[in-house]
Amino acid sequence: MSQPKHIHGLDVPVPAREDLDEGTRKYFDICDEKLGMVPNVLASYSFDPVKLRAFSDMYGDLMLGESGLSKLEREMIAVVVSSINKCFYCLTAHGAAVRELSGDPILGELMVMNYRAAELPVRQRAMLDFADKLTKTPAEIVEQDREALRGAGWSDRDIWDISATVAFFNMSNRMSTAIDMMPNEAYHGQAR
Numbered sequence: 001m002s003q004p005k006h007i008h009g010l011d012v013p014v015p016a017r018e019d020l021d022e023g024t025r026k027y028f029d030i031c032d033e034k035l036g037m038v039p040n041v042l043a044s045y046s047f048d049p050v051k052l053r054a055f056s057d058m059y060g061d062l063m064l065g066e067s068g069l070s071k072l073e074r075e076m077i078a079v080v081v082s083s084i085n086k087c088f089y090c091l092t093a094h095g096a097a098v099r100e101l102s103g104d105p106i107l108g109e110l111m112v113m114n115y116r117a118a119e120l121p122v123r124q125r126a127m128l129d130f131a132d133k134l135t136k137t138p139a140e141i142v143e144q145d146r147e148a149l150r151g152a153g154w155s156d157r158d159i160w161d162i163s164a165t166v167a168f169f170n171m172s173n174r175m176s177t178a179i180d181m182m183p184n185e186a187y188h189g190q191a192r
Contacts, residue, residue: 007040009180014043021049027056037184039093041172044181062165068158069165072101073124077131077165079111084135087173092183099191108191126152130159131166 007014017025024046031038045052063074075097082090091112099108110118115128126149134141149159175181 007182008044012044012047012179015046020046024049024052037186040181040184041089041093041176044179058168062161062168067161068155069127069161072098073127074161074165075101076111076115076124076128077162078169079108080115080128080131081135081166081169082173083112083115084132085170085173085177087176089176089181089183090169090173092187096187096190103191105192123152123154127154127162130162134163134166135170 017028020028028038028042028046031042042052042056045055063071063078067074069077075094078090078094079098082094095108095112098111099105102108107118115132120128130145130149133145146156146159149162150156154162
């Protein structure tokens with residue numbers, strides 16, 4: 001598959017597919033097969049296989065690994081954090097994932113614009129309220145915030161996963177914004 005003309009705004013070269021190491025080429029082939037594209041976030045990291053692997057391993061564990069959070073809930077966190085940070089790349093990519101996983105294009109748009117306008121179960125509302133506070137005012141997180149999550153039915157392990165997902169997307173949003181990373185065009189029309 002061809003690479004878009006604009007992946008990011010830095011003068012850090014994105015290697016041609018044939019110039020990548022064998023492991024990265026295989027990984028990108030799997031992306032093409034499963035997603036129909038190589039997400040630009042992965043292409044952006046491909047100049048350094050160690051950085052790409054670290055990013056991919058953490059993402060895979062947080063978003064696809066075993067957890068008390070559903071895949072949809074993890075994507076909802078990604079979108080709410082990205083909405084606060086105004087990260088165009090992640091809003092576009094993960095907004096598409098929320099639309100697809102929920103089967104509800106309106107929910108995807110509500111997560112992007114204002115999750116508080118969505119009719120959500122108490123458990124998900126508490127999760128997103130925590131994600132919002134941890135993103136905006138992390139130094140103000142107190143035991144009462146964790147108790148609110150427990151009261152909504154989240155375990156301490158779930159709170160760890162919620163927090164790790166929030167932290168990862170805050171990091172990812174900052175990198176995406178810092179390098180002017182552009183989302184793949186395919187995300188814009190998915191699950192509409």
